[in-house]
Amino acid sequence: MQGRFYCRVLVKNLSHLKEDEFTSFCFENGADGVYEDLAFTQPDLVYQAEAKHADRINVNIIFAQQPPENFFLKLESEFLEIKFERFKEENRDWLEEWKKGFEPFLFVEPFWIVPSWRETPK
Numbered sequence: 001m002q003g004r005f006y007c008r009v010l011v012k013n014l015s016h017l018k019e020d021e022f023t024s025f026c027f028e029n030g031a032d033g034v035y036e037d038l039a040f041t042q043p044d045l046v047y048q049a050e051a052k053h054a055d056r057i058n059v060n061i062i063f064a065q066q067p068p069e070n071f072f073l074k075l076e077s078e079f080l081e082i083k084f085e086r087f088k089e090e091n092r093d094w095l096e097e098w099k100k101g102f103e104p105f106l107f108v109e110p111f112w113i114v115p116s117w118r119e120t121p122k
Helices: 018-028 067-077 095-102
Strands: 007-013 035-038 055-065 085-089 103-109 111-113
Touching: 018 055, 018 067, 067 085, 067 111
Parallel strands: none
Antiparallel strands: 007 055, 007 085, 035 055, 103 111
16 A cells, blocks of 8 residues: 555444455455454464354455545445444554464464464463
8 A cells, every 4th residue: 555544444233144245345446455353262372263253243444545435325325234434544564563463372282383573482
């Protein structure tokens, strides 16, 4: 993305059954990215995380610049059940940002999966 800022649209209350249709709609209307706020549980670093499935989900749409107003009108008319909020956010180094959430984990004793930028837990 170019520029110092980008637009993020948080969409709430989207039916999980409409997620594929919604994602296609967003990309067809100029979105640069779409991602779900995925809820999960992970009791500790030893056990695999499990996604919590829900009938209604929250999804973020990313635009390099503010989308035209008609995008929001079409969004509301296509997906009647949703609510949305717009945010202007400062661009970040996304190649570094994703690393923050990657924690080492025990694969099977004594083997750990550890990203190259982290230390192996003792």
